[in-house]
Amino acid sequence: MSYTIEGSTGTWEVVIGLEVHAQVTSEAKLFSGAATTFGAEPNSQVSFIDAGFPGMLPVINGECVAQAVRTGLGLNAQVNLWSRFDRKNYFYADLPQGYQISQFAYPIIGTGQIEIQLADGSTKQIGITRLHLEQDAGKSLHDQHPTKSYIDLNRSGVALMEIVSEPDLRSPEEAGAYLTKLRQILRYLGTCDGNMEQGSLRADVNVSVRRPGEGFRTRCEVKNVNSIRFVMQAVEAEARRQVELWEGGEEVVQETRLFDTTRGVTRSMRSKEDAHDYRYFPDPDLPPLVIEQAWVDQLKAALPELPDARRARYVGDFGLTPYDAHVLTLEKETAAFYETVAKGRDPKVAANWLTGDFFAGLNRTGHSIGDSPVTAAHLGELLDLIADSTLSGKLAKEVLEVMFETGKAPGVVVEERGLKQVTDTGAIEAVIDQVMAANAGKVEEYRSGKDKLFGFFVGQTMKAMQGKGNPALVNELLKTKLG
Amino acid sequence: MTAATDFTIAGARAALARREISATELATAHLDAIAALNPRVNAYITVTPEVALAQAAAADAALSKGEAGPLTGIPLAVKDLFCTAGTRTTAASKILGDFKPPYESTVTSQLLRDGAVFLGKANLDEFAMGSSNESSAFGGVENPWKRQGDDAVLVPGGSSGGSAAAVAARLALGATATDTGGSIRQPAAFCGIVGIKPTYGRCSRFGIVAYASSLDQAGPVARTVEDCAILLNSMAGFDPKDSTSADRAVPDFAAAVARGVKGLRIGIPREYRVEGLSPEIDALWRKGMEWLKAEGATLVDISLPHTKYALPTYYIVAPAEASSNLARYDGVRFGIREEGADLKDLYERSRAAGFGAEVKRRILIGTYVLSAGYYDAYYVKAQQVRALIKRDFDQAWGQVDAILTPATPTAAFGRDETQDDPVAMYLNDVFTITANLAGIPGMSVPAGLDARGLPLGLQILGRPFDEETVFAVGGAIERVAGFTATPSVRAAA
Numbered sequence: 001m002s003y004t005i006e007g008s009t010g011t012w013e014v015v016i017g018l019e020v021h022a023q024v025t026s027e028a029k030l031f032s033g034a035a036t037t038f039g040a041e042p043n044s045q046v047s048f049i050d051a052g053f054p055g056m057l058p059v060i061n062g063e064c065v066a067q068a069v070r071t072g073l074g075l076n077a078q079v080n081l082w083s084r085f086d087r088k089n090y091f092y093a094d095l096p097q098g099y100q101i102s103q104f105a106y107p108i109i110g111t112g113q114i115e116i117q118l119a120d121g122s123t124k125q126i127g128i129t130r131l132h133l134e135q136d137a138g139k140s141l142h143d144q145h146p147t148k149s150y151i152d153l154n155r156s157g158v159a160l161m162e163i164v165s166e167p168d169l170r171s172p173e174e175a176g177a178y179l180t181k182l183r184q185i186l187r188y189l190g191t192c193d194g195n196m197e198q199g200s201l202r203a204d205v206n207v208s209v210r211r212p213g214e215g216f217r218t219r220c221e222v223k224n225v226n227s228i229r230f231v232m233q234a235v236e237a238e239a240r241r242q243v244e245l246w247e248g249g250e251e252v253v254q255e256t257r258l259f260d261t262t263r264g265v266t267r268s269m270r271s272k273e274d275a276h277d278y279r280y281f282p283d284p285d286l287p288p289l290v291i292e293q294a295w296v297d298q299l300k301a302a303l304p305e306l307p308d309a310r311r312a313r314y315v316g317d318f319g320l321t322p323y324d325a326h327v328l329t330l331e332k333e334t335a336a337f338y339e340t341v342a343k344g345r346d347p348k349v350a351a352n353w354l355t356g357d358f359f360a361g362l363n364r365t366g367h368s369i370g371d372s373p374v375t376a377a378h379l380g381e382l383l384d385l386i387a388d389s390t391l392s393g394k395l396a397k398e399v400l401e402v403m404f405e406t407g408k409a410p411g412v413v414v415e416e417r418g419l420k421q422v423t424d425t426g427a428i429e430a431v432i433d434q435v436m437a438a439n440a441g442k443v444e445e446y447r448s449g450k451d452k453l454f455g456f457f458v459g460q461t462m463k464a465m466q467g468k469g470n471p472a473l474v475n476e477l478l479k480t481k482l483g
Numbered sequence: 484m485t486a487a488t489d490f491t492i493a494g495a496r497a498a499l500a501r502r503e504i505s506a507t508e509l510a511t512a513h514l515d516a517i518a519a520l521n522p523r524v525n526a527y528i529t530v531t532p533e534v535a536l537a538q539a540a541a542a543d544a545a546l547s548k549g550e551a552g553p554l555t556g557i558p559l560a561v562k563d564l565f566c567t568a569g570t571r572t573t574a575a576s577k578i579l580g581d582f583k584p585p586y587e588s589t590v591t592s593q594l595l596r597d598g599a600v601f602l603g604k605a606n607l608d609e610f611a612m613g614s615s616n617e618s619s620a621f622g623g624v625e626n627p628w629k630r631q632g633d634d635a636v637l638v639p640g641g642s643s644g645g646s647a648a649a650v651a652a653r654l655a656l657g658a659t660a661t662d663t664g665g666s667i668r669q670p671a672a673f674c675g676i677v678g679i680k681p682t683y684g685r686c687s688r689f690g691i692v693a694y695a696s697s698l699d700q701a702g703p704v705a706r707t708v709e710d711c712a713i714l715l716n717s718m719a720g721f722d723p724k725d726s727t728s729a730d731r732a733v734p735d736f737a738a739a740v741a742r743g744v745k746g747l748r749i750g751i752p753r754e755y756r757v758e759g760l761s762p763e764i765d766a767l768w769r770k771g772m773e774w775l776k777a778e779g780a781t782l783v784d785i786s787l788p789h790t791k792y793a794l795p796t797y798y799i800v801a802p803a804e805a806s807s808n809l810a811r812y813d814g815v816r817f818g819i820r821e822e823g824a825d826l827k828d829l830y831e832r833s834r835a836a837g838f839g840a841e842v843k844r845r846i847l848i849g850t851y852v853l854s855a856g857y858y859d860a861y862y863v864k865a866q867q868v869r870a871l872i873k874r875d876f877d878q879a880w881g882q883v884d885a886i887l888t889p890a891t892p893t894a895a896f897g898r899d900e901t902q903d904d905p906v907a908m909y910l911n912d913v914f915t916i917t918a919n920l921a922g923i924p925g926m927s928v929p930a931g932l933d934a935r936g937l938p939l940g941l942q943i944l945g946r947p948f949d950e951e952t953v954f955a956v957g958g959a960i961e962r963v964a965g966f967t968a969t970p971s972v973r974a975a976a
Binding site: 057 | 690727
């Protein structure tokens, strides 16, 4: 069912487009050799180019171009062999050159498309308008001194990819799913670490509302939203604000807004009238960026497997459900972990364990897959112990819990705790004999037709064996003995 | 023996090699001349005796070890638009304050690599914007030449007025300069010396304070064509730090000077016979044609139909780029700062106090032509015309090997004579500006004196990256013209 807002005068549809700024993963900045490590001492990663000193000139970093091309390929987008850098002129204290070098008129990547996955299992194609390369600005710190602002230029000149979507998104959920998918693709490609808390990925959210079937109405841009959850909340809050305006007989004014995360509302940042005239023009310090198709082909051939292809493979080759395949491919690390566990084993069993007890264990112990105490190799060994009947499923769950606590290999846990499953039929028969002797009355009842009591005997036997009896053998031997 | 300050670079190099003079003696002679004359001529904004003498001592050491480079011990002036590590660099503007760059421009570092001695930083129009050197925040430069029977102070041209005046007055053997619309060639013509603006991309712009990035190009001024060739050989070359620098081998320019013009086809563009061209300059131009013909060249009448649009095109493109290039002078990181109530106030006060009138005028023009609603009518149109001007030349190269024109429409004029009329000032560059728009090399060579004894120059334009032919034609004109006149204000022999 499609998402709508029921106002006092009828139904409203929401139209959303996202502009995502993704910091390019690279050793050096877009036009200088300065480093890009997050969290370094303020102003410790700044070249004279980044600081806008007289006579300094930009020189394009080829790796950043390669990263943009890889991303374009990952977005199924057109790669423009000829693109150009323009200057976007405005004054600000953390913009040392007085202009940002960006690709305004001729971006390196043109139109593309990605598929998003929604909670009800449906999918939707979302258009990509463009991707272009640009410099990041520095950072102004206004809270360090009562009357002065401090400037940190570490980020100045760092390469960003601005990825613009078509206004194809129609609900907060779709906006969230789009950002999730985009981040997933960037992480698979290794072109952006997707870390929203550190600001490596930031979204400007364009929102408008309309009556179903209408053309577009005026939109507002909510700037710099820094989590997927906030993007979804901002869409909702802004759409409701606009519905109220229209229904109250007012106009929505095109403007830039900020999302107040504590109050859950958007508020005006600057109106269209206050908007800068950026005086874009081609940067005369940089010739047009010309790349070769052969180079693009090389980059394409070397691309890693992307989430859609991997998910299809999990369903097609491994027989996983689309849901499990989706969950296992969401993060590149999870997929890699899964493939290590599944290698040479039953992929469905591996998937069940991963999405079930393993994820539960991560949650319980507060770990992520990256720092899991249980390695993929250990989890695989645990599955092997089930397969060769050393452990029952129930015992395996206990072993896994210990593995989360101790980080030890399953074999070691089994040894130390004596959790090994009993498959010796003689030993099991001896226990069954004791159980039957102790419950002679119930044996009579069973034999006279009270079949339900079978479970009682299984339970008693397993209890007597402290759960270590091989369940299949216990069942089989009980059936024989009870007759 | 030649007086130390009268040497050509080629001559000084030979004398140094023969140990007839030491680099220290050469530097000292120039420093003495500067001390005597610079208070009047004002060719230098900053004189660096300590730097010069230390470099001269190093040069003498190199010479004694037989390790001399192409310029070892040659005293030069550096236009104060080139960043020099540890030496104040002003761009003749107040806004840079006491800025001492922690880095060296590529061009000056190549000159130092080849052994040059830097006497100091030469005066210029503020941010290289001007044709008279009158817009310098450090005062105007006096042209060393005088009209006969008249003591009026004449301008040296601009923007490289300090470089040209220093070389003409024997306060340096040569100098670096830059040319965005004629800033090497016009002052060279006004001061009776040689200057060449090479092809765009021939010299690195790294470390040169930018005026208009797509037009700016460094080049030398010196007293002979050969000296310019020697300097350009050191200044030129590919620089990975400048994305617009050309990755091409640097030929031996000096070897081309004596090549002669036999068999060359020399274009005479009819559109350069402009209204207001002084009859004396027209006559000199015709003389130049006759000289080249007599030397074995063929003259070809050519047309460069879009020439008349060059000046308006330049005054859109150059200010547009300048308005953006000069945004970094904001009082935040270096140079002067005038504190304000808030950031915007700080910008406004700092820039109001730091920039002179001509710079402000060009920033305003540039901001205007890039503004929303005007961009297409001005900037885009200017780029289209620029492409047509370039095409005019491309077509001409099918018919001719070089082009001969006057360098300037008039001889040097008096200080304050045109200051009230910026457009009249802009007309000075009418012959030189096309070469910047087209990116081609152009040289100004002194070819004669006008009736009042002021030098006049001829301009040679060449194909992109064919400075060798320009040097060959310039060398021929220099030999035939036999220009030996010297200015009245100069270091005593």
